[in-house]
Amino acid sequence: MEDFNINDIHIEQDFWDDFISEAFEHIEEIETNAMSLEQNPENMDIIHTMFRAFHTIKGLAGFVEHVLIQELAHKTETMMDYCRKGELKVSTDIVNAILKTADFIKHFCEDIDAYKEDGIVEKIKAHLAVLESLSNSAEENPFTGSIDTSNAAPETPAEPVAEAPAEPVAETPTSSVDEIEILPATEEPIFAGEVPAEPVAETSTPVEDASAKEETPEEGLAAFASEINVFEDAEKEEVSTTESAPEPEMPAETAAPVQEPVAETPVPAPTPAPVVEPVAETPAPAPIPTPVAEPVAPAEPVFATPTPAPAPAPAPVQEPEPVVESEQVSKSPDEIQRETARSLMRKNILKKLTANVVGQYGKEVPEAAQKHASSEEYMKVASYRIDHLVDIIGELIINQALIEQYVNSNYSDDKQLVANMSGFLRTTRELQNLSMSLRMVALKPTFQKLLRIARDTIQQLNKNVEFVFSGENTEIDRAVAEKLLEPLVHMIKNAISHGVEENEADRIAAGKPAKAKVELNAYSKRGKIFIEVKDDGRGINTQVVYQKALEKGMIDPNRTYTDAEIREFIMLPGFSTAKVVDNISGRGVGMDVVKNQIQKTGGKVDIQSALGVGSTFILEVPVNHAIMNGTIIEMNNQHFVVPTVNVSEFLQPKPDQWIFTKQERTMIKVRDNIIPMVPMATFFEDVKEPENVPLVMVLELDQELRAVPIVNVISRQEVVVKPVGDEFKHLKYVSGMSILGTGKVSLILDIDYLFKKEIIE
């Protein structure tokens, strides 16, 4: 195991943000691809894409000098390389390893200081060992016998340098396979000749360029070289000599060792900027002729002129010391070069590098170019600006409504004005729709995260379950999408672990296919978004649920409940803690959390289930988080908004329905229910309980009811929810504010608070 040192991590803050956004995209792509790879292990396109993604991350990590990420990406890339060459068959182990790498890198991206965590390095090392052993498993089944020999060779000189073994081993077969295909030369010399090219490749990436020069060798390197040339003039010649490397690579095995040690140096060096470094490294020895004279001198001609190379080569092989030396020496120019580079590169480098790395893999160039071009058409905009825009347009609509009203009532004879007015109306409506659409995002990223979770859950439980999703392009307000993830995670885990039968035998006995199916579907209907989590498992046993709820004293034993009502019990807080439920009815983990979260977005949860057939949990959420269906009521000459989902009914109470305590109405009897009244003092300071209550609003939350005396019901409408300013945060009864169609502000009552015990005590 190589000896990377986290003390060498000096993250460049300047680059870090860029790195995160760039790396995140790649990691997400990798995750998605890893899972589709699991389904189609033979798909070379996916493997290639993933290989490139890891490669890019490795390069990027170099710029921020994050050794851990670099190593992770590097080792995974190496493993992918075997897959790419068909030497390693994609297995679940490999997919797991890839995902684990992705998790680690994600973790590092999320927390810049993550590398300081206790034990993290050990974890990484353990994972790297796994990656290595996977890579080695390919090596144990070499393509041809000759690979073994070529492996053996570089390994010896490599030893003094900590890192080496895994590397050359990893890369050598890679290139050799290509070589076999492309160059009709005999195997032996090719392997040998290949070895030199590969270390260069492995660090500075032109793996394919070097080996498969037929494709686009010069292009990639040239591009890369010109990139570097920007940074340091002195570099120019050196790099261009490297450029010519692909040609001379043929020279024969003698050439191999020469480059080996030179190339090796960057690897063991914990210095984390490989992309810049290796390029620098190779040429570096040249400008400093004195100490490194022996090994470097021969190296130079090898690069520069193909023919004379072979002869002087062998010498340095036996001398590992000069290698180390050359590394140390090369450091200083390297340092200088890096400084210069940094100041010049700044942000652009990340982009250029990405494009460049992709570009080096010849075949994909057009595709990559396309991708790059299309990304230019997107613009990142801070969400507060969009929110502001939406607000202002909302105000415009209100103003327009006022003008329109005025025109209609005072100037209805003026045909021209009326016509102009309606034209104006159309435009503002369109503008409003457009502004709302700016906040919309597809559910796809959310679904992809869920896919990962479903996969892991299935694997953990070792169940035979197929997880599919559809409707991932359904668009939803970003804020809502964010709030959906957690509930959906709960629901999917539940469906897989509890919904689906414990084992296949149970399913077969029930006459179902052995493989269970869990579906995640999204669609929009009636201006709402519906998200279903559907399983073909056991279904909810309402009798068991009822018994459990009864035992826990959560329900009224004298009442008869419908099956639908009983199913709702599983969303009662506290119900989920009943362990038996997991085994028998199969549901209930965290469903109260799900319900709460969904209600916070202004949505609701519906459960459909048939015993033995399966269950479907349906989330119904508003398209827009900021918009809620509100019922506007009047109390004490003031309008308030109540979330319509929580309004159970309105009733005109008869005198005999009231229950008094201490001469005050504290409860109301509605049919069989005794409902506590929410005292007026909850909202108003100086208002006495009203003498007569013309109307009562019954609120419902988690199977509980509360009555609020009101004066009038004004309307039911979609309202835009705004947060409560800090000035009013202490007011518990208000959960938000809203600007109604009239332009007037209304307070939204906090339902959770109204159901608190302290209020009716």
Place this chain on the structure above:
Amino acid sequence: MAGQSEQLLTFSLGNEEYGVSILKVKELIGMMDITPVPRTPQFIKGVMNLRGRIIPVIDLRIKFGMDVQEYDERTCIMVMDIYVQGTPRTMGVIVDSVSEVVSIEDNEIEPPPEYGSTLDADTILGIGKLKEGVVIILDIDKILMINDIQGLMDYTKEGSHV
């Protein structure tokens, strides 16, 4: 420093003339529909819709303990960025009427008096001498900071000050 001048927006509360730095005032609007927020101190008139933003509105008259007066067409809301615990908040401040913008030289400003005012001395930046009379220059950040916004923030039933 002599020659330094400041732009003040002057406004009246009853017979008294006050001034605030023009830089603090974002805009002036006429009286608008204000939604009362129950269970808050009296001087907090409630919240209003400022082009899609919901901002709190305070009544300076009530804040200064003066008689409540009906709002009329001269009543004005000054929209200001007021610092509360270091962060600016946009708030509406209701005053009887807004008078004018005046330029006042530094040497025409007297230090605040030690007594004889309904206001805490440190909420007053100084007394400006104008041709027409004097103007009390307010430190609006202090006025709302001293105990009110904070009081407002942890306002409880028994704490109904003002």
